[in-house]
Amino acid sequence: MNINQYLDSTYLKTPEQAGISNSDTLDIVHKLAQEAIDNEIYAVMIRPDYVRSVRELLNEKKSNVVLGTVIGFPEGTYDLNEKLREAQKAIADGADELDFVINYEAFKKGDIDKVKEEVETATSIVLREGKLVKWIIETAALTDDQIVGITQLIRDIVTKKIGEENTSKVFVKSSTGFYKTENGEPNGANEHVIKLMLENAGLLPVKASGGVRTTEEAKKMIDLGVKRIGTSSALAIIQGKEISGNY
Ligand SMILES: O=C[C@H](O)COP(=O)(O)O
16 A cells, blocks of 8 residues: 555644744745655645645646645634635635535534535535535544534535535545644544544545554554545654654
């Protein structure tokens, strides 16, 4: 298995979160893109503010590394219009793939219509632009029943409203990697939640993200059946080194 081609190599901290300047952040995302080029990593995943500049770099290098970004990140509670504005700008700036944080708080409150509306509308718009969409469900914020329910909701909207021919272009993704659990428990992809997602996603591909740091963990996710892994430890994973913490 060529593990590199499963990886979305990710850097999603704001300059404030990292305690560094904007230009240092730009250097980090450029370095991430260059590493992806050098190692034939499938995609780089960065914040919307840096898409235009990284697109220019990838074009300059004539690279076909895929460029992804995040929408409504990390809380997912922005209203739909705000998410759409952010998505349209990211597409105009050159993003190939958009990872939306679903409004999982609305789902938990039972405001299912709101969630259905954003999934149907945003997915249709992104697909019409010829791009790929992933819905981050934030598994650590959900019970098992909620993971099943929200995965099935995305599956049903895509298969019944958007069309089965599009199922390969709409992923269900586990985590932002930024959710803080009250007791400090792991907050990302683990075997249990990924299995729940795979069992309920139907034809939709699953992306495991959040806390995947080692080659062994990445291989385990691929063996379970995920089609993509989002990780801020891509280089360590492909080099077989173990590291902890973010990139
Ligand atoms: O979308 C991907 C995640 O932010 C990656 O999380 P991570 O930093 O735990 O690898």
